[in-house]
Amino acid sequence: MAKLNNPILYLTFLENDIQINHELNQVIDSNFIVYHSISFKYQLLNGLKSSSNQISLQLHKTCSSIEDLLVTNGDVKAVLKDGVKTIFTGYLSTNFSWSVTQSGESALNLTIEDVGTKLLVKSFLEDGEYLFNTSAYQAICEICTAAGVSISQDCTVVSDIITCKVDSNKTCKELLDQL
Secondary structure, eight states, X not given: OOOOSSEXXXXXXXXXXXXXXXXXXXXXXXXXXXXTOOEEEOOEETTTEXXXXXXXXXXXXXXXXXXXXXXXXXXXXXXXXXXTEEEEEEEEOSOOEEEEOTTSOEEEEEEEEEHHHHHTTSBSOSSSEEEEEEEHHHXXXXXXXXXXXXXXXTSOOOOOEEEEEEETTOBHHHHHHHO
Protein backbone atom coordinates (compact mmCIF):
# COMPACT_ATOMS: atom_id res chain seq x y z
CA MET A 1 0.00 0.00 0.00
CA ALA A 2 1.27 3.44 -0.88
CA LYS A 3 1.07 6.33 1.54
CA LEU A 4 0.08 9.48 -0.32
CA ASN A 5 -0.67 12.68 1.56
CA ASN A 6 -3.21 14.16 -0.86
CA PRO A 7 -4.16 11.64 -3.59
CA ILE A 8 -6.11 13.12 -6.49
CA LEU A 9 -7.28 11.12 -9.50
CA TYR A 10 -7.81 12.96 -12.78
CA LEU A 11 -9.99 11.14 -15.32
CA THR A 12 -10.40 11.93 -19.02
CA PHE A 13 -13.19 10.08 -20.81
CA LEU A 14 -12.06 9.62 -24.41
CA GLU A 15 -15.55 8.84 -25.78
CA ASN A 16 -18.54 11.10 -25.41
CA ASP A 17 -20.79 8.31 -24.10
CA ILE A 18 -21.24 9.40 -20.50
CA GLN A 19 -24.30 11.05 -18.93
CA ILE A 20 -25.50 14.29 -20.53
CA ASN A 21 -24.13 17.35 -18.69
CA HIS A 22 -21.28 15.29 -17.16
CA GLU A 23 -17.79 16.53 -17.87
CA LEU A 24 -15.34 14.49 -19.97
CA ASN A 25 -12.59 15.65 -17.56
CA GLN A 26 -13.33 14.74 -13.94
CA VAL A 27 -11.35 15.14 -10.72
CA ILE A 28 -11.69 12.72 -7.82
CA ASP A 29 -10.16 14.12 -4.65
CA SER A 30 -8.96 12.26 -1.58
CA ASN A 31 -12.43 12.37 0.03
CA PHE A 32 -13.62 9.71 -2.45
CA ILE A 33 -10.46 7.58 -2.58
CA VAL A 34 -10.52 4.92 0.13
CA TYR A 35 -7.78 5.66 2.67
CA HIS A 36 -4.79 3.28 2.31
CA SER A 37 -6.29 1.54 -0.74
CA ILE A 38 -3.63 2.61 -3.25
CA SER A 39 -1.12 -0.09 -4.15
CA PHE A 40 1.56 -0.25 -6.82
CA LYS A 41 2.34 -3.37 -8.83
CA TYR A 42 5.44 -3.41 -10.99
CA GLN A 43 5.78 -6.51 -13.14
CA LEU A 44 8.87 -7.69 -14.90
CA LEU A 45 8.56 -10.00 -17.86
CA ASN A 46 11.11 -11.37 -20.32
CA GLY A 47 14.09 -10.79 -18.08
CA LEU A 48 14.13 -7.16 -17.03
CA LYS A 49 11.67 -5.64 -19.51
CA SER A 50 8.89 -3.97 -17.59
CA SER A 51 5.37 -4.80 -18.62
CA SER A 52 1.98 -3.83 -17.31
CA ASN A 53 2.86 -1.63 -14.38
CA GLN A 54 -0.34 -1.02 -12.44
CA ILE A 55 -1.87 0.90 -9.60
CA SER A 56 -4.92 -0.40 -7.77
CA LEU A 57 -7.20 1.79 -5.70
CA GLN A 58 -10.74 1.95 -4.38
CA LEU A 59 -13.40 4.64 -4.73
CA HIS A 60 -16.15 5.15 -2.15
CA LYS A 61 -19.57 4.27 -3.59
CA THR A 62 -20.65 7.92 -3.13
CA CYS A 63 -18.20 9.10 -5.81
CA SER A 64 -20.25 10.56 -8.68
CA SER A 65 -17.66 9.50 -11.30
CA ILE A 66 -18.49 5.82 -10.71
CA GLU A 67 -21.71 6.23 -12.71
CA ASP A 68 -19.73 7.36 -15.76
CA LEU A 69 -17.02 4.73 -15.31
CA LEU A 70 -19.59 1.94 -15.39
CA VAL A 71 -21.42 3.13 -18.52
CA THR A 72 -18.60 4.24 -20.81
CA ASN A 73 -17.43 1.94 -23.57
CA GLY A 74 -14.43 4.11 -24.37
CA ASP A 75 -10.98 4.39 -22.89
CA VAL A 76 -10.50 6.46 -19.76
CA LYS A 77 -7.14 8.13 -19.23
CA ALA A 78 -6.16 8.39 -15.56
CA VAL A 79 -3.52 10.48 -13.83
CA LEU A 80 -2.85 9.89 -10.13
CA LYS A 81 -1.22 12.78 -8.31
CA ASP A 82 -0.14 13.40 -4.76
CA GLY A 83 -1.04 17.09 -4.52
CA VAL A 84 0.64 18.57 -7.59
CA LYS A 85 3.22 15.77 -8.06
CA THR A 86 2.30 13.23 -10.75
CA ILE A 87 2.64 9.67 -9.42
CA PHE A 88 1.29 7.56 -12.32
CA THR A 89 -0.28 8.07 -15.74
CA GLY A 90 -2.20 5.38 -17.56
CA TYR A 91 -5.58 4.03 -18.61
CA LEU A 92 -8.28 2.45 -16.48
CA SER A 93 -8.70 -1.26 -16.86
CA THR A 94 -12.23 -2.36 -17.73
CA ASN A 95 -12.14 -5.00 -14.98
CA PHE A 96 -14.16 -3.35 -12.23
CA SER A 97 -15.30 -5.08 -9.07
CA TRP A 98 -17.01 -4.11 -5.84
CA SER A 99 -15.71 -4.86 -2.37
CA VAL A 100 -16.31 -3.89 1.22
CA THR A 101 -13.72 -1.65 2.88
CA GLN A 102 -12.30 -2.22 6.36
CA SER A 103 -14.84 0.29 7.67
CA GLY A 104 -17.73 -1.69 6.12
CA GLU A 105 -18.50 0.61 3.18
CA SER A 106 -18.95 -0.46 -0.44
CA ALA A 107 -16.14 0.57 -2.76
CA LEU A 108 -15.35 0.19 -6.46
CA ASN A 109 -11.97 -1.42 -7.16
CA LEU A 110 -10.07 0.23 -10.03
CA THR A 111 -6.82 -0.64 -11.77
CA ILE A 112 -4.79 1.88 -13.73
CA GLU A 113 -2.44 0.31 -16.29
CA ASP A 114 0.57 2.14 -17.65
CA VAL A 115 0.31 3.89 -20.98
CA GLY A 116 2.67 1.48 -22.74
CA THR A 117 0.58 -1.56 -21.82
CA LYS A 118 -2.52 -0.04 -23.38
CA LEU A 119 -0.83 1.30 -26.49
CA LEU A 120 1.62 -1.49 -27.35
CA VAL A 121 -1.16 -3.94 -28.18
CA LYS A 122 -1.88 -1.87 -31.29
CA SER A 123 -0.97 -3.40 -34.62
CA PHE A 124 2.26 -2.09 -36.13
CA LEU A 125 0.78 -2.27 -39.63
CA GLU A 126 -2.82 -2.05 -40.77
CA ASP A 127 -2.17 -4.55 -43.58
CA GLY A 128 0.61 -5.90 -45.74
CA GLU A 129 4.27 -6.41 -44.88
CA TYR A 130 7.21 -4.27 -43.80
CA LEU A 131 10.95 -4.90 -44.01
CA PHE A 132 13.26 -3.58 -41.32
CA ASN A 133 16.85 -3.24 -42.52
CA THR A 134 18.15 -0.69 -40.08
CA SER A 135 19.60 -0.21 -36.60
CA ALA A 136 17.75 -1.85 -33.74
CA TYR A 137 17.31 1.58 -32.18
CA GLN A 138 15.59 2.94 -35.29
CA ALA A 139 13.33 -0.11 -35.48
CA ILE A 140 12.36 0.30 -31.82
CA CYS A 141 11.64 3.99 -32.42
CA GLU A 142 9.37 3.20 -35.39
CA ILE A 143 7.46 0.54 -33.46
CA CYS A 144 6.98 2.81 -30.45
CA THR A 145 5.90 5.71 -32.67
CA ALA A 146 3.27 3.47 -34.28
CA ALA A 147 2.04 2.56 -30.79
CA GLY A 148 2.02 6.18 -29.61
CA VAL A 149 4.75 5.65 -27.00
CA SER A 150 7.54 8.18 -26.53
CA ILE A 151 11.06 6.89 -25.93
CA SER A 152 13.15 8.67 -23.32
CA GLN A 153 16.31 10.38 -24.52
CA ASP A 154 18.08 8.55 -21.69
CA CYS A 155 17.51 5.12 -23.28
CA THR A 156 20.51 3.19 -24.54
CA VAL A 157 21.01 3.37 -28.30
CA VAL A 158 21.40 -0.12 -29.79
CA SER A 159 23.25 0.35 -33.06
CA ASP A 160 23.24 -3.30 -34.20
CA ILE A 161 21.73 -3.71 -37.67
CA ILE A 162 18.66 -5.90 -37.89
CA THR A 163 16.89 -7.29 -40.92
CA CYS A 164 13.40 -8.47 -40.23
CA LYS A 165 10.23 -8.92 -42.29
CA VAL A 166 7.03 -8.10 -40.41
CA ASP A 167 3.47 -8.84 -41.45
CA SER A 168 0.35 -7.07 -40.28
CA ASN A 169 -0.77 -9.66 -37.72
CA LYS A 170 1.98 -8.63 -35.23
CA THR A 171 1.33 -6.16 -32.43
CA CYS A 172 3.91 -3.58 -31.43
CA LYS A 173 4.47 -5.46 -28.17
CA GLU A 174 5.15 -8.73 -30.01
CA LEU A 175 7.66 -7.00 -32.30
CA LEU A 176 9.50 -5.42 -29.37
CA ASP A 177 9.60 -8.77 -27.56
CA GLN A 178 11.20 -10.36 -30.65
CA LEU A 179 13.83 -7.66 -30.86
